[in-house]
Amino acid sequence: MHIRIAAAGAIVALALGSSYISTPVHAQPKPKPAGQKIDDEYTKLIKQYLQDPRITTELVDHLPASDTVPTPLKFFGRPVGAPGELTYAKDIYRYYEALAKAAPTRAKFWKVGTTEEGRDIVLLAIADEGTLKSLDKYREMLGELTDPRKTSDARAQQLLKTAKPIYYAISGMHSPETGGPEMLIELAYRLIVEETPFIQNIRSNVITLITPVIEVDGREKEVDTYYFNKKRAQGEARLPLMYWGKYVQHDNNRDGMGQFLKLTQTVTKETLEWHPTVIHDLHEAQTYLYASTGTGPYNNDIDPIVVSEWWALAENDVMEMTKRGVPGVWTYGFYDGWVPNYMFFIAHSHNAIGRFYEVQSYGPDPYEVRPGATVTSKEWFRPNPPLPSIKWGPRNNTNIQESALLFSLNHVARNKELYLENYWLKNKRAVDKGKTGPTCAWVIPATQRRKADAADAVNELRRQGLEISRASSAFKAGSVDIKTGDYIIRGDQPFRTLADMYLSIQNYPPQNPSPYDDTGWTFQYMRDVKILPVSDPALLAADNSGRMTLLTADAKAPGGIEGTGSVLVVDHTADNNIVTFRFRNKDVPMRAAEDDFELAGHSFRAGSIIIPDAHRSRLEPMLKDLGLSAWAVASAPSVKTHDLDVPRIGYVHSWTRTQDEGWWRAALDTFGVPYTYFADQKLKAGNLRSQYDVIVFPHVGGSAVSQVNGMPMTGTTPLPYKKTAEFPNIGAIDQSDDIRGGMGIEGLLELAKFVQQGGTLITEGSTAVIFPEYGLTTGVTVEEPAPLFVRGSILRGKINDMKSPVAYGYGGAELPVYFNQAPVLRAASGGVGGFGGFGGGGRGRGGAPGANPNAGMGQNVTPNAVPLRIQPFAPETAGTGESGAAAGRGERPPADDVAQMRQLATQFGITLDETRPRVIMQFSSDASNLLLSGTLANGQFLTNRAAAIDHALGKGHVVMFAIRPFWRWQTQGTYMLGFNAIMNWNDLDAGKPAPDGRPTQ
């Protein structure tokens, strides 16, 4: 069959072999391997442990024997899928090492990374003898297919016949999802040992790479936790998996763009080295096996071929399993396919295929699955649905996912030319986009306001595989003036797909299925750096090639000191390195300017750091290293200043959830801000002010009440989270003799007392509502407007108090901010208009802009036909105010409790003054220009609501962020709001307007 494909204006005729649908399939299970002995004992145990005879296939109902290669039974003393047992990553590694040793012609094992806690991340490669011997040669072939700038069409056609796809299976990302790593123990053995034509085909036509556990730190904690709980008496509280990795839990699979975590960095490194054709991530959160496609909307910047590949692979799984009578294998629903923050999306940003499974949980103790009607109904995407009830166990989990994965491997082996050709075409089309546009390149000005953060952005994009050049002379490209030293991302490179994904503006019409995660992520907005698209292809013409040089090392912003004199003035540019500079020089007295000022021909922003009698030879190398600019002058500028007192920082976490808080730790650790980390229970001990100046209390989740109460006091014995000789992996990060119970009212009062006595408390997201809800602060109300729909979007934030120390360094009054549905805070002093302007709007997304174009058809099949209207981000004057009415209330402290709390607080010596809160930033006053990227419906419920508040209480302050300044290593642009609050903790009242609008003295 011949297909004509238009590419770069040329028609390329490609001869395709048999397509994936033309290969005959066998309706009957294949016979057992002839001539190869079966391991009878192992096979017997498979049958014994399987809880339901329907969950099997001819691929996994036996285990081939081997005289040389140890079976899992021989190695571990039990087969994979034995109830009541889990395997540590370190033991899986020992087994893989043994496999590679016993079968060196078919398996190779090596280390590819190290986790935050120092554990190895590994890789096992499996292929036939000829392939494994020439692994580097095959790796290079895929490298050639990756780069059409270096590889000719003729060479590519040869490679399609000779190269072999790499199928990279990864598991153990989400530590409580335990079955994937177990299954991969057996899969590796089977792939190495079995001699059926089916497995031989995989071995000789596909290179299988396996990382059995990617979140290694979490796996070891999970296995410890399982065995720990096994020893607890019935009725006593069970230990949840507290920390997974060092920083975050489930969000380790939301790091695909930010790439802070070692596990993500490792997969990127392996992707850039091996160019895997498929990255397949194995999870456990659906009944019985979900193969990813998703409901859409699919990511706008993946090559359209990918969508068909998702479906071809998923439908192959569904078909093969259904053919064998295995129920409950399905595709379509569950997730959307939109945001590229999942680990497997690293494949997509590099033009390969990323996919995942969600399997019914391994256990490892057998249980019964009784799903509801929405899971068991027969649907078009679920032709053989899960059963109303079934006995499940770890062997069911192994059988179903091992079979499906083997069908996928075999499918790719049989259709290797098809997938290699698609891969080549995707790379080719990406390069061609540089010429055809609409975006031919992107320019990152090197001398922009946040120049250190711009260099950091350049380095992050480079680390993920983008090639970035520097302009060696000034020239004009279309409407963009390029200066010498500016960074240029050429659009004619294969991984420009990554730039398209990250740098685009997202438009997620609310008519779509409910988003699975964030809807907006525009890189330059979240980082508050300028990145300019270039639409003129002339930039890439050969005569411009001498005007740019490919970066071969990290970019570094110019920094240092201009002029001479004993006083040093460091410009506050909102570059995150400012906080590093402060904390690296704790012993150096520094002052902060409380106003903008001019000096030495330069305009300085409020917050600029003034160092009298500066030690130039010590500070200059540091400023250079950090990419910060300073001016040396003879005498200090005549601007009002305050001391930048270095605070002692306490950092509070809850035992109920150690997830989002980790992103704050990530930022504080990276930028060198020291803190003492402790659980909220310890607040009860009091005496906080004598120990801390600042307490950071990041998002926990839940209501004010649940956050105060903490873990339920289940059972009669304490529930420790402590390292022991038997369980050395738990008790990492923090420990407790009993994690039950939270701060309680007592702890909350101590926290209020801390503020009352002059401390600064920094809260965000869910923790921002605790003080307002308990009546400890006045003038801030928490709203829950039911019609508001804003899921992980980027909104237009307006800094309406540029003199607040929290806003120091920011160059303009508008700032893109990340916001996700709640909390909606209304501050008494905010510029909120009158009530009653909004009439109705309906529930949910009923009031969303644009009518349903498919009204009356029963299903909206074209949800993207009516895009949202999104105004570009450019500083402009504020629009006129609109208003909305609040509706709906969640779990709140009852009015009596609040009254009692306020009474208690007074008895406690806390003065509940009626000071109006200082609104540092609020959401745009115009609902029509509120959304910058993502989704939004009924934005009028968010206009003028507070995004960041500084609430004075006694001698201290409570800083409340409704936005999430430290969101997943993506919001570098708002980190400084938090850093500023920390650095200026003792002078947050600086520049505070009096009630009549004039600044106070």
Ligand SMILES: [Zn+2]
């Ligand atoms: Zn998962």
